[in-house]
Amino acid sequence: MAEEFGWDENWLNDGVKGWLSSRDADPDVKALFKTYPAEEQPGLRVYTAKPEYLFAMKCRAMRVAGIETNSDIDDIKLLARAIGLNNSQDAMTLVEKFYPQNLLQPKTRLGLEEIFSNFGLDEGDGQAAIPSSPS
Amino acid sequence: MNLFGKKPGSLAEVVRRVKIGEQKFDPSVREFLDSFYANPDSRQRAIEERPASIDAVHDAYVAAVAEHLARVYALPIPEWSETHGNGLREPFFAGGLQSLKGVLVAESPTAFRRRLLFVSKDALSRPRM
Numbered sequence: 599m600a601e602e603f604g605w606d607e608n609w610l611n612d613g614v615k616g617w618l619s620s621r622d623a624d625p626d627v628k629a630l631f632k633t634y635p636a637e638e639q640p641g642l643r644v645y646t647a648k649p650e651y652l653f654a655m656k657c658r659a660m661r662v663a664g665i666e667t668n669s670d671i672d673d674i675k676l677l678a679r680a681i682g683l684n685n686s687q688d689a690m691t692l693v694e695k696f697y698p699q700n701l702l703q704p705k706t707r708l709g710l711e712e713i714f715s716n717f718g719l720d721e722g723d724g725q726a727a728i729p730s731s732p733s
Numbered sequence: 734m735n736l737f738g739k740k741p742g743s744l745a746e747v748v749r750r751v752k753i754g755e756q757k758f759d760p761s762v763r764e765f766l767d768s769f770y771a772n773p774d775s776r777q778r779a780i781e782e783r784p785a786s787i788d789a790v791h792d793a794y795v796a797a798v799a800e801h802l803a804r805v806y807a808l809p810i811p812e813w814s815e816t817h818g819n820g821l822r823e824p825f826f827a828g829g830l831q832s833l834k835g836v837l838v839a840e841s842p843t844a845f846r847r848r849l850l851f852v853s854k855d856a857l858s859r860p861r862m
Contacts, residue, residue, distance in 0.1 A: 659855075661853045661855055661858075662830070663827055663852050664762075665758055666757060666758055666759050667757075667759045668828050705833055712832040713830070
């Protein structure tokens, strides 16, 4: 497709594969976004990760890097709202459905406890679009 | 900036975009990193030009990015990075969470830590092919 349309060869990459859960093949963790050109014809099916899966990925990464934005932290708050999570225990339980404890760093639990201790106090929580996978 | 728009090819370009209001700092840095990683032949060129000044935190961050990338990819550390952004006097912790400060003090890369910037150890990582 990139050749046909003259796009950058890296327009689509698979760099997220290092963050995938062992449940990635489970049909329950993804949703069909669209089929091209149509379901009745051979072509391309595009799936997106469900918010629960994205939430677990973001919590596992818990990466903080920017100056003006809170990167994964903002996405975690947004996804928690979308899912309906309101305490850190439920959040950790959800994360552990996707990743075993030994793959999780202490910062995941520490970060979630603080995020949920202040949850709802930030006026901006839940106001933006659902984020994509870790980037 | 659309999906297929041109990414900033240098740190100086990142700062230029920020100063004229064309792009926010964080997404511009992320796009710069994508370009840096995808173009091994132009990595030295991407960090060698001294950027303009924004403020103490941004300047220190840009200098830390230059030094860190130079160290990781065995490039000469740009001379400007030693003098650019030396005005930061208070530590800056990314993410805004008190509970992560200890983690960030421990894992922030040296180029950031010595400038009083505390970020994740993988702060400059990007999804790659």
